[in-house]
Amino acid sequence: MSVGEVCNREVIIIDKDGSIREAAGLMRKYHVGDVVIVEEKNKKRFPVGILTDRDIVLELIALDVDINAVTVGDVMSFELITAREEDDVMETIKRMRHKGVRRIPVVNDQGSLEGILAVDDLIDLLAKQLTDLAGLVMGGTAAGRRKMPVTLSTQRHASC
Incomplete structure (x- = not known):
């Protein structure tokens, strides 16, 4: 940057x-x-x-x-x-x-x-970047949360 x-x-x-x-x-x-x-x-x-x-x-x-x-x-x-x-x-x-x-x-x-x-200004910038990073660690993305359980449940059913 x-x-x-x-x-x-x-x-x-x-x-x-x-x-x-x-x-x-x-x-x-x-x-x-x-x-x-x-x-x-x-x-x-x-x-x-x-x-x-x-x-x-x-x-x-x-x-x-x-x-x-x-x-x-x-x-x-x-x-x-x-x-x-x-x-x-x-x-x-x-x-x-x-x-x-x-x-x-x-x-x-x-x-x-x-x-x-x-x-x-630099502290504000770094704080925003750390907040974004913490968001990834804490919850991932909405798309990632939706896809993961569907994929896992499909794999489990296929192996039964």
Whole structure:
């Protein structure tokens, strides 16, 4: 399965000059834990950083930094890890674990932003797959349940 098949296409973005208050407001409004910082070139958005709610709390509030004195561009993650739409989901999960990131912007072949892949989305996907698998173990398919007793009862009668 590819990253492009499962990523969220609704990405909350902000530019480098945005304020921390604006970024936090976007996170609250859209119920997300991050904003992707983008630069626009030729009407395409290219991700250059990411800012999370955790970054705001640990790097600004906990250190008593005046949030009016810094911009999103000052505190965003500069070592941005991205995934391409055609990347394999399992390989991307391994990269995310190795780098210690919970969210990863998804880009197309030209490097412009297409979506975001978050651990929460992956957990939802895996939970659905496990539910389907459990359904197979617990009850099989309706067609399988109908066929099996008929076949077994026919074989028993034939041998009597």
